[in-house]
Amino acid sequence: xxxxxxxxxxxVGSELTEGLRVDTNTAEIARDIQHRGFRVxxxxxxxxxxxxxxxxxxxxxxxxxxxxxxxxxxxxxxxVTREAAAMALGIGVAPDPSLIEFxxxxxxxxxxxxxxxxxxxxxxxxxxAEVLAPTTGTAAGQVAATPAGVLVLLPGPPREMxxxxxxxxxxxxxxxxxxxxxxxxxxxxxxxxxxxxxxxxGHNGVGLxxxxxxxxxxxxxxxxxxxESGLASAATSVAAEVGSACYATGGETLAETVVRAAAAAGLxxxxxxxxxxxxxxxxxxxxxxxxxVLLGGVVAYANTAKIDLLAVPPGLLAQFGAVSExxxxxxxxxxxxxxxxxxxxxxxxxAGPGGGTADKxxxxxxxxxxxxxxxxxxxxxxxxxxxxxxxxRATAVALDLLRREILGV
Amino acid sequence: xxxxxxxxxxxVGSELTEGLRVDTNTAEIARDIQHRGFRVxxxxxxxxxxxxxxxxxxxxxxxxxxxxxxxxxxxxxxxVTREAAAMALGIGVAPDPSLIEFxxxxxxxxxxxxxxxxxxxxxxxxxxAEVLAPTTGTAAGQVAATPAGVLVLLPGPPREMxxxxxxxxxxxxxxxxxxxxxxxxxxxxxxxxxxxxxxxxGHNGVGLxxxxxxxxxxxxxxxxxxxESGLASAATSVAAEVGSACYATGGETLAETVVRAAAAAGLxxxxxxxxxxxxxxxxxxxxxxxxxVLLGGVVAYANTAKIDLLAVPPGLLAQFGAVSExxxxxxxxxxxxxxxxxxxxxxxxxAGPGGGTADKxxxxxxxxxxxxxxxxxxxxxxxxxxxxxxxxRATAVALDLLRREILGV
Numbered sequence: 180x181x182x183x184x185x186x187x188x189x190x191v192g193s194e195l196t197e198g199l200r201v202d203t204n205t206a207e208i209a210r211d212i213q214h215r216g217f218r219v220x221x222x223x224x225x226x227x228x229x230x231x232x233x234x235x236x237x238x239x240x241x242x243x244x245x246x247x248x249x250x251x252x253x254x255x256x257x258x259v260t261r262e263a264a265a266m267a268l269g270i271g272v273a274p275d276p277s278l279i280e281f282x283x284x285x286x287x288x289x290x291x292x293x294x295x296x297x298x299x300x301x302x303x304x305x306x307x308a309e310v311l312a313p314t315t316g317t318a319a320g321q322v323a324a325t326p327a328g329v330l331v332l333l334p335g336p337p338r339e340m341x342x343x344x345x346x347x348x349x350x351x352x353x354x355x356x357x358x359x360x361x362x363x364x365x366x367x368x369x370x371x372x373x374x375x376x377x378x379x380x381g382h383n384g385v386g387l388x389x390x391x392x393x394x395x396x397x398x399x400x401x402x403x404x405x406x407e408s409g410l411a412s413a414a415t416s417v418a419a420e421v422g423s424a425c426y427a428t429g430g431e432t433l434a435e436t437v438v439r440a441a442a443a444a445g446l447x448x449x450x451x452x453x454x455x456x457x458x459x460x461x462x463x464x465x466x467x468x469x470x471x472v473l474l475g476g477v478v479a480y481a482n483t484a485k486i487d488l489l490a491v492p493p494g495l496l497a498q499f500g501a502v503s504e505x506x507x508x509x510x511x512x513x514x515x516x517x518x519x520x521x522x523x524x525x526x527x528x529x530a531g532p533g534g535g536t537a538d539k540x541x542x543x544x545x546x547x548x549x550x551x552x553x554x555x556x557x558x559x560x561x562x563x564x565x566x567x568x569x570x571x572r573a574t575a576v577a578l579d580l581l582r583r584e585i586l587g588v
Numbered sequence: 589x590x591x592x593x594x595x596x597x598x599x600v601g602s603e604l605t606e607g608l609r610v611d612t613n614t615a616e617i618a619r620d621i622q623h624r625g626f627r628v629x630x631x632x633x634x635x636x637x638x639x640x641x642x643x644x645x646x647x648x649x650x651x652x653x654x655x656x657x658x659x660x661x662x663x664x665x666x667x668v669t670r671e672a673a674a675m676a677l678g679i680g681v682a683p684d685p686s687l688i689e690f691x692x693x694x695x696x697x698x699x700x701x702x703x704x705x706x707x708x709x710x711x712x713x714x715x716x717a718e719v720l721a722p723t724t725g726t727a728a729g730q731v732a733a734t735p736a737g738v739l740v741l742l743p744g745p746p747r748e749m750x751x752x753x754x755x756x757x758x759x760x761x762x763x764x765x766x767x768x769x770x771x772x773x774x775x776x777x778x779x780x781x782x783x784x785x786x787x788x789x790g791h792n793g794v795g796l797x798x799x800x801x802x803x804x805x806x807x808x809x810x811x812x813x814x815x816e817s818g819l820a821s822a823a824t825s826v827a828a829e830v831g832s833a834c835y836a837t838g839g840e841t842l843a844e845t846v847v848r849a850a851a852a853a854g855l856x857x858x859x860x861x862x863x864x865x866x867x868x869x870x871x872x873x874x875x876x877x878x879x880x881v882l883l884g885g886v887v888a889y890a891n892t893a894k895i896d897l898l899a900v901p902p903g904l905l906a907q908f909g910a911v912s913e914x915x916x917x918x919x920x921x922x923x924x925x926x927x928x929x930x931x932x933x934x935x936x937x938x939a940g941p942g943g944g945t946a947d948k949x950x951x952x953x954x955x956x957x958x959x960x961x962x963x964x965x966x967x968x969x970x971x972x973x974x975x976x977x978x979x980x981r982a983t984a985v986a987l988d989l990l991r992r993e994i995l996g997v
Contacts, residue, residue: 196628198618199797199808201610205633209607219605220640222633224614231629369703372664388636389664390603391745399608450887456873457866460887464865467941467975475893477886478859478869484884484927488897518893532876565724565747566876 182403183218184244184328189235191250191260192335193226204249204340211344216354217245227251229259229266236267236330244328247344250335252318254297260332261303261321268323268330270306278302278310278319285317305332314342322347359414360430361398363421364579371396371421378417385413393568394575395433398425423588426579433578434462440585441472441522448581449520450476451489451510453501454528454544458574474518479510489513502527502539504547504556511549522584523549524577528561530569544573548580592627593653593737598644600659600669601744602635613658613749620753625763626654636660638668638675645676645739653737656753659744661727663706669741670712670730677732677739679715687711687719687728694726714741723751731756768823769839770807772830773988780805780830787826794822803984804842807834832997835988842987843871849994850881850931857990858929859885860898860919862910863937863953867983883927888919898922911936911948913956913965920958931993932958933986940975953982957989 188208194200202224209219220243225232232251239246251260265272279302286295301318304310311320311331316339321332331347333340363371368391375387375398384404390397398417402410418425426436441448450459450473460476463469477488482501485491491509499505507525515523528544535541542561547554557580561572582588597617603609611633618628629652634641641660648655660669674681688711695704710727713719720729720740725748730741740756742749772780777800784796784807793813799806807826811819827834835845850857859868859882869885872878886897891910894900900918908914919934937953944950951970956963966989970981991997 195615196618196631197622198615198620198628199799201612201615203610206604206607206610209605211607213606219607220635220637221644222605224631226629228629235630367697369663369706370700372666373700373703388602388606388608389666390608391662393747397608399603399606401606452866452869456878456882457861457869457885457887460861460866460889461870464887464889464939465976465979469865470889473865473887474890475887475897476866476889477897478866478873478882478884480869480873480879480885481883481927487928488884488886488926517897518890519896530873563724567874568724568747570874 183213183216185220185242186212186217186245186247187239187243188219188222189232189239189246189248190222190224190335191227191232191248192224193257195224196226204335204337207337207341208247208249208344211348212245212247214353215348215351227257227259229263232259232263233266236264240267240325240327240330242327245331246325246329247331247333249333249340252301252320252332252334254301254317256297258300261300261305264321264323264330264332265305268305268325270323272303272305274299274302275304275310275319278304281312281319282317311343311347313339314346315339320347358402359400359410359428361400361414361418361421361425362427362431362433362436363396363398363425364394364433364575366396366421366424368396371398374420374422375417378420379413382409382413382416384409393571394573423583426582432466433575433582435466437578437581437585438463438466438469438472440582442468444585446472446521446585447474447518448472449474449514449518449523450577451514451523451525452476452478453480453485453510453526454530455526455570455574455577456480456530458570459524459526459577462574462578474520477514477517485510485513489517500539502529502543502545504545504558507545507547507556508549508554511547512554515549521550522581524581525549526573526577528569528573530573531566542569544569544576546573546577546580548584550584592622592625594629594651595621595626595654595656596648596652597628597631598641598648598655598657599631599633599744600636600641600657601633602666604633604659605635613744613746616746616750617656617658617753620757621654621656623762624757624760636666636668638672641668641672642675645673649676649734649736649739651736654740655734655738656740656742658742658749661710661729661741661743663710663726665706667709670709670714673730673732673739673741674714677714677734679732681712681714683708683711684713684719684728687713690721690728691726720752720756722748723755724748729756767811768809768819768837770809770823770827770830770834771836771840771842771845772805772807772834773803773842773984775805775830775833777805780807783829783831784826787829788822791818791822791825793818803981832992835991841875842984842991844875846987846990846994847872847875847878847881849991851877853994855881855930855994856883856927857881858883858923858927858932859986860923860932860934861885861887862889862894862919862935863939864935864979864983864986865889865939867979868933868935868986871983871987883929886923886926894919894922898926909948911938911952911954913954913967916954916956916965917958917963920956921963924958930959931990933990934958935982935986937978937982939978939982951978953978953985955982955986955989957993959993
């Protein structure tokens with residue numbers, strides 16, 4: 180395996196620099212070109228300004244083996260990528276006969292001769308460049324030689340960009356095993372980072388990236404010479420070092436792990452949610468095929484709902500409160516009974532921003548898991564004042580309790 | 589109104605250049621800084637490479653009045669933004685006493701002394717820089733002087749970045765009235781665009797941007813000379829032109845509109861969800877204060893759950909199927925009865941990717957609303973083969989049915 184060649188991505192459009200649209204092309208292109216031996220060093224978004232774009236392209240085409248642009252190839256006066264590329268490379272543009280033929284049927288749609296002329300600007304091709312024919316739109320792509328390699332111009336709309344990129348990449352040799360993606364829950368990012376580094380001792384040619392999300396950390400192991408078997412062996416070591424908090428080594432989400440484990444064990448699941456408000460069920464039902472595992476759930480937000488739908492005894496609620504070990508256990512048992520499920524999980528806590536007390540502050544969440552063998556409760560104090568983060572992390576804890584119960588971890 | 593000052597945004601993280609995460613910070617920051625007189629000229633994503641980042645920062649801080657970075661401020665060896673900024677500006681870093689005090693409680697969580705030392709790297713501050721205290725995480729922001737203006741370092745996670753940016757921006761003079769943000773649901777983007785353009789006829793100095801999300805379109809009216817009252821008058825015209833599909837003119841989400849309307853009317857709500865799997869309840873409970881409105885919900889994924897928890901007659905399920913007008917009505921009535929709510933909404937459909945038939949294809953969703961005055965059903969054929977998009981759009985329809993019922997629209 181040779182070292183990856185450097186690449187840059189340039190997304191063009193004032194809707195990006197003005198924040199009116201989130202750029203998803205960069206992530207998609209960055210992933211796809213890795214499998215052909217390129218690594219993105221820099222990604223740039225610029226507005227529809229021909230001089231500014233030309234400067235960016237001149238700089239990047241001098242140093243990167245591959246520069247990919249998206250956007251600015253349409254027919255309007257805002258579409259400046261062809262002209263900027265010509266300026267950056269110091270070459271001319273000329274109409275391409277095959278593109279003129281392709282575009283001619285579209286001219287009939289415009290009664291305005293100016294509009295028709297604008298359509299034909301899409302036939303202009305950089306001197307010596309190869310044309311990538313459009314399949315889902317009217318804008319053609321182009322591939323031009325640069326001082327350091329190639330410049331590939333692609334249209335901006337993802338549904339036009341995607342097939343054109345795939346078609347161009349399919350001609351290049353595939354050079355790299357997909358990275359391995361380990362999922363970890365319940366540990367801080369910095370602990371996972373240290374465990375992963377310990378796990379990688381003695382494993383050469385493996386790159387490491389650790390990403391944190393609320394309640395979830397992902398460990399990415401990249402093949403930097405180790406090869407497929409070296410990568411798999413590194414993943415085994417890292418998973419062993421992280422321990423039972425590592426729930427997946429093949430890129431699965433925590434909810435996918437729960438659904439697959441329950442399906443494999445032939446177990447059914449139910450949920451009783453208070454502070455997570457439906458997020459545990461939402462995460463599980465987001466997995467295609469969840470219907471073979473999840474019987475259902477109750478979002479018991481009001482105390483009356485806990486009493487009426489989950490058979491939580493009113494006296495217990497009055498004595499211990501909704502956020503308590505006792506209520507969490509009663510909710511899980513109630514859900515297990517109501518749905519006739521093998522395993523039920525419950526959540527009850529203070530999501531905030533209001534509602535916290537000295538005894539039960541914002542972020543305090545009780546969980547319980549009920550099975551045929553009994554019910555056990557767990558408590559977490561989630562250290563965030565952010566309602567959305569408390570709910571996300573509580574959801575991850577609930578899913579992890581299900582995983583551990585199903586797998587006997 | 590003076591000309592906008594030039595700004596650049598730098599998002600740091602190999603997860604971005606490797607395409608493992610879509611960058612949403614750039615769009616958010618680009619929008620927010622416009623209201624303080626900055627216009628983004630260039631946005632750059634770079635990996636966790638200190639030398640590469642330093643070069644980018646050196647180039648951008650020489651020409652832009654404002655450079656904002658996100659990411660790379662955490663405790664791991666991947667977090668290189670502080671060091672790169674110091675290199676770019678040719679200044680040193682030193683531990684800040686207030687940040688050491690702030691971080692000390694977090695050290696106790698780490699048994700490993702290396703991890704504790706790493707946590708303290710977050711106390712390092714650029715020479716002469718101002719500290720932006722963290723509110724939702726442990727990473728502090730920094731504001732440093734540059735040759736052309738200022739460099740603002742912000743954390744990468746949006747929920748940490750957002751309040752810190754807002755707090756810093758709040759000190760700068762506002763040079764432009766905040767845009768008005770209208771929410772529209774149930775209409776295609778192109779129809780909303782045309783209605784908004786008609787609504788703006790005769791209103792001068794108002795810019796228009798239309799953004800589409802699954803099930804939701806947002807119309808942004810920007811003050812380009814109209815002034816505050818001109819903007820408000822334009823919003824009234826646009827809302828009238830769009831009609832009852834316009835649910836908010838002050839930036840509220842659809843779920844917020846439902847919670848506020850129900851709270852104002854003193855009405856309680858419940859939900860019975862099949863294909864949305866908890867998303868309707870999740871959206872409502874995401875609104876702080878939802879507990880005064882939502883009594884709860886049942887995620888009735890299995891038919892047995894529909895029968896046992898929502899009292900859907902087994903014969904009705906057998907005759908018409910789970911995805912039917914009859915089942916949707918029975919589910920809504922069952923939820924209304926079980927929770928004792930004023931209004932209940934139900935969803936039952938084929939989310940995909942499997943499970944579609946000629947009669948009931950993927951994307952077919954039945955909804956019902958039950959009140960004291962009766963129950964009525966609605967059907968939608970959602971034209972997407974994507975499970976997540978079908979679920980999101982079905983959730984928006986269910987929330988909109990609640991809104992229309994509560995407000996009598």
